[in-house]
Amino acid sequence: xxxxxxxxxxxxxxxxxxxxxxxxxxxxxxxxxxxxxxxxxxxxxxxxxxxxxxxxxxxxxxxxxxxxxxxxxxxxxxxxxxxxxxxxxxxxxxxxxxxxxxxxxxxxxxxxxxxxxxxxxxxxxxxxxxxxxxxxxxxxxxxxxxxxxxxxxxxxxxxxxxxxxxxxxxxxxxxxxxxxxxxxxxxxxxxxxxxxxxxxxxxxxxxxxxxxxxxxxxxxxxxxxxxxxxxxxxxxxxxxxxxxxxxxxxxxxxxxxxxxxxxxxxxxxxxxxxxxxxxxxxxxxxxxxxxxxxxxxxxxxxxxxxxxxxxxxxxxxxxxxx
Amino acid sequence: xxxxxxxxxxxxxxxxxxxxxxxxxxxxxxxxxxxxxxxxxxxxxxxxxxxxxxxxxxxxxxxxxxxxxxxxxxxxxxxxxxxxxxxxxxxxxxxxxxxxxxxxxxxxxxxxxxxxxxxxxxxxxxxxxxxxxxxxxxxxxxxxxxxxxxxxxxxxxxxxxxxxxxxxxxxxxxxxxxxxxxxxxxxxxxxxxxxxxxxxxxxxxxxxxxxxxxxxxxxxxxxxxxxxxxxxxxxxxxxxxxxxxxxxxxxxxxxxxxxxxxxxxxxxxx
Numbered sequence: 086x087x088x089x090x091x092x093x094x095x096x097x098x099x100x101x102x103x104x105x106x107x108x109x110x111x112x113x114x115x116x117x118x119x120x121x122x123x124x125x126x127x128x129x130x131x132x133x134x135x136x137x138x139x140x141x142x143x144x145x146x147x148x149x150x151x152x153x154x155x156x157x158x159x160x161x162x163x164x165x166x167x168x169x170x171x172x173x174x175x176x177x178x179x180x181x182x183x184x185x186x187x188x189x190x191x192x193x194x195x196x197x198x199x200x201x202x203x204x205x206x207x208x209x210x211x212x213x214x215x216x217x218x219x220x221x222x223x224x225x226x227x228x229x230x231x232x233x234x235x236x237x238x239x240x241x242x243x244x245x246x247x248x249x250x251x252x253x254x255x256x257x258x259x260x261x262x263x264x265x266x267x268x269x270x271x272x273x274x275x276x277x278x279x280x281x282x283x284x285x286x287x288x289x290x291x292x293x294x295x296x297x298x299x300x301x302x303x304x305x306x307x308x309x310x311x312x313x314x315x316x317x318x319x320x321x322x323x324x325x326x327x328x329x330x331x332x333x334x335x336x337x338x339x340x341x342x343x344x345x346x347x348x349x350x351x352x353x354x355x356x357x358x359x360x361x362x363x364x365x366x367x368x369x370x371x372x373x374x375x376x377x378x379x380x381x382x383x384x385x386x387x388x389x390x391x392x393x394x395x396x397x398x399x400x401x402x403x404x405x406x407x
Numbered sequence: 408x409x410x411x412x413x414x415x416x417x418x419x420x421x422x423x424x425x426x427x428x429x430x431x432x433x434x435x436x437x438x439x440x441x442x443x444x445x446x447x448x449x450x451x452x453x454x455x456x457x458x459x460x461x462x463x464x465x466x467x468x469x470x471x472x473x474x475x476x477x478x479x480x481x482x483x484x485x486x487x488x489x490x491x492x493x494x495x496x497x498x499x500x501x502x503x504x505x506x507x508x509x510x511x512x513x514x515x516x517x518x519x520x521x522x523x524x525x526x527x528x529x530x531x532x533x534x535x536x537x538x539x540x541x542x543x544x545x546x547x548x549x550x551x552x553x554x555x556x557x558x559x560x561x562x563x564x565x566x567x568x569x570x571x572x573x574x575x576x577x578x579x580x581x582x583x584x585x586x587x588x589x590x591x592x593x594x595x596x597x598x599x600x601x602x603x604x605x606x607x608x609x610x611x612x613x614x615x616x617x618x619x620x621x622x623x624x625x626x627x628x629x630x631x632x633x634x635x636x637x638x639x640x641x642x643x644x645x646x647x648x649x650x651x652x653x654x655x656x657x658x659x660x661x662x663x664x665x666x667x668x669x670x671x672x673x674x675x676x677x
Contacts, residue, residue: 102673153511153512155508155511155512157670174511175514178513178514183509183512185508188504188506192426195426195429199426203423203426207422207513207514207515208513235433
């Protein structure tokens with residue numbers, strides 16, 4: 086009999102900031118309103134894994150801050166788990182986890198374990214549940230040997246895993262991740278993604294992550310929301326985003342000898358420089374037949390594929406006014 | 408099911424503070440040197456007063472033990488407030504570094520976290536020094552049961568007044584992120600002023616310290632009562648017993664400003 090209620094429900098949300106700016110030749114500073122987010126609507130169901138992307142300054146962080154109750158919206162309505170984040174911030178805090186990629190919440194000079202013990206008290210996590218969770222995350226994230234090491238001696242990847250564990254000990258329904266893989270090496274990134282997938286599968290934790298790394302999205306998210314100039318410009322699957330943005334992948338071919346532009350079906354030559362040629366083809370098409378066709382018809386010294394840059398896709402998307 | 412909220416908050420505060428103490432202990436030498444240095448520097452304050460008295464009979468009719476009572480009680484109240492919630496004056500830094508954002512995602516009131524953050528016993532030096540001066544001055548007071556009561560309430564209310572001033576003036580940083588100096592002018596400035604008998608100041612200063620920044624209630628009025636003196640400015644005698652009220656009002660005003668500040672908070676760029 087209850088109506089279906091999304092876990093995160095946002096209607097015509099907006100936030101603007103008053104900025105004082107010094108104007109040349111005038112004594113007084115002028116005041117102006119800068120719009121960070123405007124008319125943003127979205128809804129996310131429990132258990133979804135959503136990528137939230139957009140160029141710098143698009144309003145990603147401002148949105149996350151309104152969803153967590155840090156910032157009070159200047160227009161519109163937000164509900165997370167049925168609560169108004171800015172009004173019920175402390176209550177909501179028990180039900181969400183937040184990881185800000187570039188800032189650690191851990192006690193720098195103390196072992197991880199001490200930070201976790203404090204969090205247990207802060208969130209009033211049942212001791213049994215706490216021990217179970219800690220054991221599980223330590224195992225999944227391979228943190229066993231680091232629990233008693235002072236945080237300052239951990240590597241960036243270990244600290245990030247430590248921070249994610251810290252955000253999950255109280256079984257949050259939603260986990261917000263702000264640039265979780267920034268600065269990590271390939272192995273750490275892969276391990277982290279694997280963990281997040283497992284978390285979602287095992288516990289149904291809803292995931293909202295902002296990232297610049299397209300591979301994070303590809304590995305984790307069924308759904309992408311693109312924000313630019315403070316409002317949502319795309320909401321759907323990643324494949325759909327590429328199709329809509331008309332994005333292309335590039336096959337870079339190094340031929341043994343210089344040759345006229347390569348002719349293969351499904352790809353067009355964009356650039357020729359001596360024996361090197363750049364072929365572009367739609368991002369949602371497979372590279373295999375094109376590579377096969379090129380290799381069959383020409384003497385190839387080397388091949389590589391460049392993935393589309395998410396920033397380019399978004400720029401393209403926005404300039405078309407989709 | 409759980410104990411009442413304020414007790415919970417106090418416990419959380421203590422736990423956070425404890426973690427910071429242990430973190431500081433990772434560098435014991437630095438910790439000890441800072442605490443001793445701090446005590447010595449504040450100790451010089453009182454030595455200054457002492458030297459002054461070797462040239463003077465009294466300060467506007469107040470003898471050295473009487474001035475020591477004023478000085479000791481104000482310093483003690485300030486040291487307690489400063490130790491307990493001193494980090495609140497750093498909220499400007501917390502805002503700039505995004506630390507405040509992190510605290511806002513925890514299920515503990517922001518003020519509790521901010522006050523307990525970077526808790527340090529470094530100010531233990533100042534606390535000890537103030538306690539010694541106050542203890543010595545107390546031996547010159549003729550104690551009666553009511554004076555004991557007023558003395559006890561003076562220390563608690565004094566700390567409350569300083570709590571309020573610290574919190575209230577730190578909130579300015581919600582609007583303009585670097586105003587620590589501005590806040591210090593009122594908090595530490597107010598504290599410095601109270602180390603002398605207010606009788607040495609013009610009446611207008613005394614009125615300001617009573618009604619605007621109520622530091623006169625930290626020590627001046629209750630000490631008049633302890634010393635059995637009449638108010639040189641002829642203010643109502645009831646003021647000498649009004650410190651708890653002043654403490655509660657200052658604290659209430661500060662909490663109101665704090666709430667408004669948090670609502671107004673605009674975070675940083677990223």
